[in-house]
Amino acid sequence: MSAVILGQKVAPLPAVRPSDAPGRAFTLLSGFAALLIVLMTALIIGDVVVHGWQTVTWEFLSGVPRQGMTEGGIWPAIYGSLLLVVLMTFALVPFGVGAAIYLNEYANPDAPFTRAVRFSVHNLAGVPSIVFGLFGLGFFVQFVGMQMDRALGLDVTWGQPALIWASLTLALLNLPVVIVTTEESLRAVPREMREASLALGATRWQTIRHVLLPQAMPGILTGAILSVSRGAGEVAPILFTGAAYFLPYLPTSPTDQFMELGYHVFVLATQSPDVDATKPLLYGTVLVLLLMTLLLNLTAMLLRARLRANLAGRS
Amino acid sequence: MVTDVPTIRTRLADAPATDPAATPPQASPPHLVARDFHLFYGSNEALKGVSLEIPARTVTAIIGPSGCGKSTLLRSFNRMNDLIPNVRVTGELRISELNVLARDTDVVDLRRRVGMVFQRPNPFPKSIFENVVFGLRLLGVKDRGELEVRAEDSLRRAALWDEVKDRLDHSAMALSGGQQQRLCIARSMAIEPEVLLMDEPASALDPTATARVEELILELKSRYTIVVVTHNMQQAARVSDRTAFMMQGELVEFGDTRQLFTSPHKKLTEDYITGRFG
Numbered sequence: 001m002s003a004v005i006l007g008q009k010v011a012p013l014p015a016v017r018p019s020d021a022p023g024r025a026f027t028l029l030s031g032f033a034a035l036l037i038v039l040m041t042a043l044i045i046g047d048v049v050v051h052g053w054q055t056v057t058w059e060f061l062s063g064v065p066r067q068g069m070t071e072g073g074i075w076p077a078i079y080g081s082l083l084l085v086v087l088m089t090f091a092l093v094p095f096g097v098g099a100a101i102y103l104n105e106y107a108n109p110d111a112p113f114t115r116a117v118r119f120s121v122h123n124l125a126g127v128p129s130i131v132f133g134l135f136g137l138g139f140f141v142q143f144v145g146m147q148m149d150r151a152l153g154l155d156v157t158w159g160q161p162a163l164i165w166a167s168l169t170l171a172l173l174n175l176p177v178v179i180v181t182t183e184e185s186l187r188a189v190p191r192e193m194r195e196a197s198l199a200l201g202a203t204r205w206q207t208i209r210h211v212l213l214p215q216a217m218p219g220i221l222t223g224a225i226l227s228v229s230r231g232a233g234e235v236a237p238i239l240f241t242g243a244a245y246f247l248p249y250l251p252t253s254p255t256d257q258f259m260e261l262g263y264h265v266f267v268l269a270t271q272s273p274d275v276d277a278t279k280p281l282l283y284g285t286v287l288v289l290l291l292m293t294l295l296l297n298l299t300a301m302l303l304r305a306r307l308r309a310n311l312a313g314r315s
Numbered sequence: 316m317v318t319d320v321p322t323i324r325t326r327l328a329d330a331p332a333t334d335p336a337a338t339p340p341q342a343s344p345p346h347l348v349a350r351d352f353h354l355f356y357g358s359n360e361a362l363k364g365v366s367l368e369i370p371a372r373t374v375t376a377i378i379g380p381s382g383c384g385k386s387t388l389l390r391s392f393n394r395m396n397d398l399i400p401n402v403r404v405t406g407e408l409r410i411s412e413l414n415v416l417a418r419d420t421d422v423v424d425l426r427r428r429v430g431m432v433f434q435r436p437n438p439f440p441k442s443i444f445e446n447v448v449f450g451l452r453l454l455g456v457k458d459r460g461e462l463e464v465r466a467e468d469s470l471r472r473a474a475l476w477d478e479v480k481d482r483l484d485h486s487a488m489a490l491s492g493g494q495q496q497r498l499c500i501a502r503s504m505a506i507e508p509e510v511l512l513m514d515e516p517a518s519a520l521d522p523t524a525t526a527r528v529e530e531l532i533l534e535l536k537s538r539y540t541i542v543v544v545t546h547n548m549q550q551a552a553r554v555s556d557r558t559a560f561m562m563q564g565e566l567v568e569f570g571d572t573r574q575l576f577t578s579p580h581k582k583l584t585e586d587y588i589t590g591r592f593g
Contacts, residue, residue, distance in 0.1 A: 109400075190437070192433060192435060192437035193437060193439065194398075195395060195398070195431075195433060195437070196433065196437040196438075196439065196499070196502075197439075197449075198395070198398070198426065199393060199395060199426055199430070199431040199433075199503070200426065200427075200430075200449055200450040200453065200502065200503065200506065201423050201424070201426045201427035201450055201453060201454075201506060202423070202449075202450075202453050203423055203453075206453055210449070210452075210453075211439060214440075214441075215440060310440075311440040311488075312440065312486075312488055
């Protein structure tokens with residue numbers, strides 16, 4: 001049996017469709033990959049919760065490390081982490097949002113300067129965090145800090161690892177995240193909004209201030225909070241720029257050193273004189289760090305959802 | 316408020332030939348003028364020497380197939396095309412005495428004099444009230460009483476007041492498409508422009524909402540010079556005093572709407588309005 005099409009003999013089409021085994025295999029594989037992610041997340045969080053939840057008591061949260069860090073709490077590390085990210089946010093958000101507004105609203109996209117800025121942002125994002133740590137030490141601590149001491153005629157005050165330099169280094173690390181998320185949010189504002197504003201006689205700045213920024217705000221805040229949550233766990237950038245192994249007091253000035261949760265985890269895991277005695281403290285500290293990060297991520301999600309709902313007219 | 320669709324008559328059918336309103340006043344100086352206006356997107360010539368004169372307080376429709384340059388021409392009068400990179404223009408555009416294209420023309424001032432309504436309703440995600448007073452706030456009006464009076468006046472003129480007066484603080488995004496478009500018209504009227512440019516103002520609306528917008532255009536022409544771009548020839552016939560037919564960047568024919576639709580001078584116009592292409 002054969003058919004003739006356009007004068008050519010062709011084989012008849014098969015009566016039975018070929019098996020879809022590859023399709024089924026792929027479904028299975030991709031499902032497994034997805035499952036793996038859930039499993040890993042559950043495993044990490046589960047392990048930490050199971051081993052850590054008994055350690056996390058009020059005494060643990062509010063106490064200070066004792067007995068060579070084999071006893072006591074982590075309050076100085078929590079306090080230091082909070083100060084660090086708050087200071088970082090103050091440095092990060094104005095610069096990041098400002099740069100993004102410039103790139104998206106004012107800059108001529110083809111100008112060499114604009115290209116240079118974009119190139120820098122993308123490369124900054126790819127720099128390993130330990131390099132930021134070294135840069136922070138070289139630039140902020142040894143250059144900026146020491147010059148400040150010299151200019152102010154002080155003993156070593158600014159020219160040493162300190163809270164302020166760690167915050168600035170961390171801000172620099174997160175700058176690309178904030179710039180990129182802000183730019184994306186600005187770009188996501190419909191062109192019609194821009195046109196409506198300009199057609200009503202708004203200047204460029206008025207359009208940014210009253211139309212673009214309010215609508216981009218959910219995205220900007222999300223980016224800021226995500227970089228805070230990321231910053232809360234980064235150890236490498238603060239290693240040489242301000243984090244302390246142990247401090248008997250809480251930092252009170254930007255020139256003080258500070259303890260930090262991520263670094264404290266590293267210290268507990270590697271520098272303890274008694275590994276077994278430290279283990280519960282280590283689990284507890286990791287749990288607190290995880291909870292802080294999850295809380296921040298959750299806040300970001302809720303805030304974004306709420307602001308979006310407001311913009312859409314549901315309130 | 317019930318929309319009374321049948322009252323929106325087709326002017327072609329009803330208006331007697333001698334109706335003085337059907338013929339725009341020729342004696343007064345033109346309000347909008349284009350002289351040998353060319354516009355290029357890069358090397359592509361989108362408008363090829365358009366010249367026309369639009370009298371004050373009339374409705375002019377610009378019709379033509381997609382891509383003929385009608386929206387581009389409209390958006391040139393308030394220099395919205397400035398937003399597009401690599402646009403180059405030659406020739407002359409005037410609004411009364413104002414040279415639109417001159418280098419020292421204040422674009423912000425120009426846009427205050429020339430309001431624009433867009434194809435898709437584009438209210439801001441703010442309250443109805445804040446939408447209407449947006450332009451007033453930009454002008455520095457802060458007095459709450461004055462804002463309220465002006466908002467009510469604009470909303471009344473846009474025939475929207477009765478529908479929204481009890482919920483001025485609600486989000487504009489919750490309004491229907493037709494209401495949103497009338498809100499946008501109210502918003503542009505609030506800053507007292509002389510000219511209203513409308514870029515296919517009803518193309519995203521259902522027939523009832525379209526009818527209301529058309530009705531509004533007819534009411535508003537006693538105060539404003541209105542230019543409407545439309546792809547809908549029935550709409551052009553219903554609302555306009557004069558019609559411009561454009562094709563491939565050129566103004567083919569421009570004249571009295573009634574005459575253009577019943578006995579066009581150019582073969583091209585006749586082919587288009589009788590549906591032979593387009």
